[in-house]
Amino acid sequence: VTSVYFPVTRYVYRSAGNANNRCVVGGTAIRAGNSSGSPSMPTRFTITDDVCKWATNMYNGAMYAYLGDELVFWRGSSKIDLWKFKDEKAFEECDFDRADLLAGKLDFDGLELAGKNFSLELKTIGSHYFGSTSLGKPDPDRREQCWDSKVTPFGVVSSMPKGWGKNVRLEVQVLNPTEEVMAECPLYDPAA
Numbered sequence: 001v002t003s004v005y006f007p008v009t010r011y012v013y014r015s016a017g018n019a020n021n022r023c024v025v026g027g028t029a030i031r032a033g034n035s036s037g038s039p040s041m042p043t044r045f046t047i048t049d050d051v052c053k054w055a056t057n058m059y060n061g062a063m064y065a066y067l068g069d070e071l072v073f074w075r076g077s078s079k080i081d082l083w084k085f086k087d088e089k090a091f092e093e094c095d096f097d098r099a100d101l102l103a104g105k106l107d108f109d110g111l112e113l114a115g116k117n118f119s120l121e122l123k124t125i126g127s128h129y130f131g132s133t134s135l136g137k138p139d140p141d142r143r144e145q146c147w148d149s150k151v152t153p154f155g156v157v158s159s160m161p162k163g164w165g166k167n168v169r170l171e172v173q174v175l176n177p178t179e180e181v182m183a184e185c186p187l188y189d190p191a192a
Contacts, residue, residue: 005177007068009119011052012130012170014076015059023052054080054132055168062171065122066181071172072119075108079134080168082108082118091129091169099131122174131169 013019055076065071073082083099085091090098103111103118111118122128 003179003182005066005068005182007066007070009070009072010063010065011072011074011117012054012063012172013052013059014055014057019051019059020063022049050076054082054170056134057167058170062127062173064173064175066175066177067122067125068177069122069174070119071122072117073103073130074117075112077134078105078109080108080132081105081134083131083133085129085131088127088129091131091171094131094169096131096133102130122172125174125176128172128174129169130172134168 009025011023011025013023052074053076054073081101082103083096084102085095085099087098089095102120108118
């Protein structure tokens with residue numbers, strides 16, 4: 001018997017409950033324990049779950065995935081594009097001059113016409129940083145698309161002016177599969 005990891009498809013998700021489990025498709029590997037401490041299987045993604053969209057108010061913590069997983073960006077607005085920041089500093093500063101465009105609005109339009117979403121295979125361990133210029137390329141002093149609805153460079157505020165607080169960025173930490181997510185499979189014996 002050997003242990004293997006079956007990669008899964010993970011949709012990026014906005015901050016809402018246990019969206020990480022709801023935004024996973026396929027895979028037979030057992031996930032880490034649930035709230036009761038028991039192992040849990042990934043819940044199948046449903047197309048009606050709007051929380052599993054690349055849109056405003058993305059999850060504020062890091063999203064976790066395993067090497068070999070597919071990361072899917074299902075666009076939640078026609079204004080959304082997709083950039084990958086070169087490093088954590090560019091991500092924290094919302095500096096799109098140090099980011100590469102992965103999919104523009106027209107790229108998303110073409111994919112959606114074909115009934116598809118933009119996806120990436122996660123081939124590198126470590127942190128990956130994504131963002132969108134959905135409010136236009138940011139002015140150095142106005143980078144609200146990288147803030148959440150309460151936290152700004154000027155401190156915590158109780159409410160944001162209309163049009164502000166559009167957090168459209170996401171950190172994805174790619175890990176080696178752990179023992180908890182590996183599945184046991186019988187070894188294949190070609191002589192048998």
